[in-house]
Each structure stands twice: as structure tokens, then as C-alpha cells.
Amino acid sequence: MERDFYKSPKPSKIMRFFWKAAGGDSYILERSTYSDQVKYMCLGGIIVATGLMAALAGGYAFYTIFEPRGSAIEADTVSWTTSLLSIIFGVFWGLMIFNLDRFIVSSTGTGDGTEAITWGELKGAIPRLLMGAIIALTISKPVEIRMFKSEIDAELHSAQMQKQQEYIASIDSLYAGRIQNEKEKISKWENEIQTKEERYVELENQLTKEMSGDAGPRGYGPEAKKIEQQMKRLDSEINIIKNKNTPLIEKSYQNIVKFEKNKQKDIDNAEVVASGLDGLLERIKLAHKIAGFWISLFITLLFLAIELTPIFFKLMLIKSPYDFLKQNTQELIIAEQGIYIQYNYHKDKNGQERDLIKHLESEKLLLEKKELLKAQEELTQYAISKYKEDMMKKIDDNPESFIKSES
Structure with missing residues (x-):
């Protein structure tokens, strides 16, 4: 707009983009002062930067949640499918946060038009401040775990190794009891057979002594016949016990072999089980543990400041030509549409x-x-x-x- 006393600078395309991001009216800003143009460009720049950080944080958080599990310190192959989905989610998340920030900032007025932030202005801005704080927290945590990734990976690897050892120990304990139970059964059944066989050998030795005359008169006498009958009866018992216990013993040996295979299979899965610790929640916990309370608080406050600064900034703005031009344009539009407003016309029953x-x-x-x-x-x-x-x-x-x- 041409004036004798002042000429508004021509805005660039980038400046116009930042105006739109901040919810500024480019038609009015083109006719305002350069300071108004810079104010809304800075506001838009903060909102765009917040959207970009949200996109990166959201994409990284998505990849951390759905990436292939493995050792925390070993270089795993990149999952291109997960990476592509992370990029898509990051873009969606960034645009959503950008739109929310744009709404929060554009819907925040200039307060009473003075630099001071009164309690009434602050009370009216509380819902926007709460939304901004939530957005800042969702951005800060993924960024925080990325900042301390090396330290977190080391701690996480140690936790994974400990978890793996605990899992293997529990597997050993579980299968040791099962295997020991089968061994006790085998020992019991073999002892039954061995006891009978040892008794048979004793009777056989006694019969040999009787036949050789070492224990009395030599020859096949009544005592030798008695021993021989005992041996026949015992031999029959041994055959019966063997027929009964041998299949049971073989079955127990097969169970032991099966238990050993299952045990080795579960031990081979110990690394996979330990890799389950590599999740977003575990990394956030380790980030708090590594960074400590104050550093973690500082990072959160940093993002809170970035997110909430535009809101406080608009509450502190002094009314400028842009605000008056905007108000005048609104009144012209209202008048053109045949709407008549008489402000503070009456008080309701509550005195408002x-x-x-x-x-x-x-x-x-x-x-x-x-x-x-x-x-x-x-x-x-x-x-x-x-x-x-x-x-x-x-x-x-x-x-x-x-x-x-x-x-």
C-alpha cells in the first residue's frame, strides 16, 4: 500500500507462509508495519519448528516401538518397512501437532493490549496452556531418549544380559526338576530288576557250592534241588519285572531326551525374550535414570518454553496497527452483512x-x-x-x- 509517510515492505513467499502458520491475515499484514510482519513471521516460525520436531519425535517413537528386536548394542539391519511406516506416521503426527499449535496460537487474543499479563488473561489462557504443555511432553520424551541413545543402549544391553541369564537359570531349574524326576523313576525300576538279578546270582553261587561239595556232601542233593527251584521261580519273577519295567524305562529315557531338546530350544529363545526389554517405556525409564531428575526436567522445560512462548508472547503484545486494522476490517464485514452490535448494552442476572x-x-x-x-x-x-x-x-x-x- 502506497503512502506518503510510510511504505510497507513487500513480503517474501517464506514470510507469507509463516504468516499463515501463525494464523495471521496476509491482506492486513501487507498494510501493516514491518514490526507486525516480523512478529507474525516469528510466531509462524516457532509453530513450524514445533511441527517439524513433533514429526521427528513421532517418527522416532514409532520406529522404537515397532522396530525388530535384538541386542541393544549390536547393529541390527534396518527394517525398511518399519522405516517407511515411521516416516508416514511422523509426517501425520507433525501435521497434526502443527495444526493444533496453529489453532492454539491463532485463537489466543492479544489480551488487554498491554505488556502485563493479568490474572484474567492468564485464567482465560489456561486451556491453551494445558494443551501446549501436553504437546511439549509428547515431543520432549522421544527427543530425550534419542539424545542419550548411546548410554541407554549400554544400560539396556546390561539389562538384557541379566534378563537372559535369569531366563536361562529359570529354564535350567524348570527342566532339572523334570529330568531328575524321570531319572529317579528309571533308578527305581532298574533297582527292582537289579535286586532280583543279584539274588539270582547268590542262589547260583550256592548251587555251585552244593554241586562241588564245598558246603557238604558232593552231588545233586535235596538242598541243591531246593536252590534250583528258587532260581527257577526267581528267574520267572525277573522276566516279569523286566517285561513290565523295560518299556517304562525306555519311555523315561525318551522323556529325558525330549526335555533336553525343549530345554535347548527355550535357551535358544533366551535372546529373543531378553530383546523384549527394548521398548519405548523401558528407554524412557532408562533416560530418566541416566540423565537424572534435573537434566530430564531441563529438557522438558526447554520444550515447554518453545511450545508455550507463542501463547505468552501474544498475551504480552501491545496493540499495534495490525490489531486495529483487523478490528476495523471485522467491523466493516459485520456492517456489510447488516449486523448491528451495541456493546455492553445491559447486564444479565449475574451482573455480567x-x-x-x-x-x-x-x-x-x-x-x-x-x-x-x-x-x-x-x-x-x-x-x-x-x-x-x-x-x-x-x-x-x-x-x-x-x-x-x-x-
Whole structure:
């Protein structure tokens, strides 16, 4: 806009983009001072930067959650599918945060137009401040775990190794009891057979002594016959026990082999189980542990400052030509649309001042409709009266035509 006393600088495309990000009206800003243009460009720059950081933080958090699990310190192959999904989610998350920030900042007015932030202004901005604080927290935590990634990986690897050892120890303990139980069964069944066989050997030695004469007269006598009968009976018992216990022993040995295979399989899965510790929640916990309370608080406050600065900044802004031009444009649009506002017209029952708002165009239309209905009503009454006069005249001229007599 050309003026004799001041010429507004021509904005660049980048400046216009930042104006839109801050919710500024480019038509009015082009006619405002350079300081107004810079203010809204800076506001838009902060909002754009917040959206970019949110995109990076959201994408990194998504990849951390869904990346292939493994050792924390070993270089794993990059999952391109997860990376592509992370980029898509990061772009979506960044645009969503950008839009929320844009809404929060653009809906925050300039307060009372002074540099001081009064309690009334702060109270009105509390919902926007809470939304901004939540957004800042969602951005700060993924950035925090990325800042301390090396330290977190080391701590996480140590935790994974400890978890792996604990898991292997629990597997050893679980299968040791099962294997020991099968071994005890085998020992019991083998002892039954061994006891009978040892007794058979003793009887066999006794029979040999009887036949050789070492224990008395030599030859096959009554005592030798008795021992031989005991041996036959014991041999039958041994066969019965072997037929019963041998399948059970073989089954127990098969169970032991199966338990050993399952044990080794579970031990091989110990690394996979330990890799389950590599999650977003675990990394956030380790980040707090490594960084400590104060450093973690400082990072959070840093993002809170970035996120909430535009809101406080707008509350501290002194009314400038842009604000007055914007207000004037709004009043012109309102007047053009036939809307009349009388501010602080009356107080309600709570003592709060209310405005009187009249929609002149709608009131004009309603008045036209009302007068048209009134005119139509008068014309109808007049037509009815004329019709009545005409019919009365016809009756006076020929009353018999309106009366039907019964013959």
C-alpha cells in the first residue's frame, strides 16, 4: 500500500507462509508495519519448528516401538518397512501437532493490549496452556531418549544380559526338576530288576557250592534241588519285572531326551525374550535414570518454553496497527452483512455485561414478511365483504331462487 509517510515492505513467499502458520491475515499484514510482519513471521516460525520436531519425535517413537528386536548394542539391519511406516506416521503426527499449535496460537487474543499479563488473561489462557504443555511432553520424551541413545543402549544391553541369564537359570531349574524326576523313576525300576538279578546270582553261587561239595556232601542233593527251584521261580519273577519295567524305562529315557531338546530350544529363545526389554517405556525409564531428575526436567522445560512462548508472547503484545486494522476490517464485514452490535448494552442476572446484537437484514426480511401477511389479511377481509354485498343484492332481486320448497 502506497503512502506518503510510510511504505510497507513487500513480503517474501517464506514470510507469507509463516504468516499463515501463525494464523495471521496476509491482506492486513501487507498494510501493516514491518514490526507486525516480523512478529507474525516469528510466531509462524516457532509453530513450524514445533511441527517439524513433533514429526521427528513421532517418527522416532514409532520406529522404537515397532522396530525388530535384538541386542541393544549390536547393529541390527534396518527394517525398511518399519522405516517407511515411521516416516508416514511422523509426517501425520507433525501435521497434526502443527495444526493444533496453529489453532492454539491463532485463537489466543492479544489480551488487554498491554505488556502485563493479568490474572484474567492468564485464567482465560489456561486451556491453551494445558494443551501446549501436553504437546511439549509428547515431543520432549522421544527427543530425550534419542539424545542419550548411546548410554541407554549400554544400560539396556546390561539389562538384557541379566534378563537372559535369569531366563536361562529359570529354564535350567524348570527342566532339572523334570529330568531328575524321570531319572529317579528309571533308578527305581532298574533297582527292582537289579535286586532280583543279584539274588539270582547268590542262589547260583550256592548251587555251585552244593554241586562241588564245598558246603557238604558232593552231588545233586535235596538242598541243591531246593536252590534250583528258587532260581527257577526267581528267574520267572525277573522276566516279569523286566517285561513290565523295560518299556517304562525306555519311555523315561525318551522323556529325558525330549526335555533336553525343549530345554535347548527355550535357551535358544533366551535372546529373543531378553530383546523384549527394548521398548519405548523401558528407554524412557532408562533416560530418566541416566540423565537424572534435573537434566530430564531441563529438557522438558526447554520444550515447554518453545511450545508455550507463542501463547505468552501474544498475551504480552501491545496493540499495534495490525490489531486495529483487523478490528476495523471485522467491523466493516459485520456492517456489510447488516449486523448491528451495541456493546455492553445491559447486564444479565449475574451482573455480567451483555451486548445487543441486531441482524438488520434478517429483521428487514421479517418485517417485510409480517407486513405482507397483514396486507393479505386486509385484502381477504375486503374481498369477503364485497362478496357478501354482491350476494345480498342478488337475494333482494330474486329471493325465490335461493329457497327450495318441498312439494
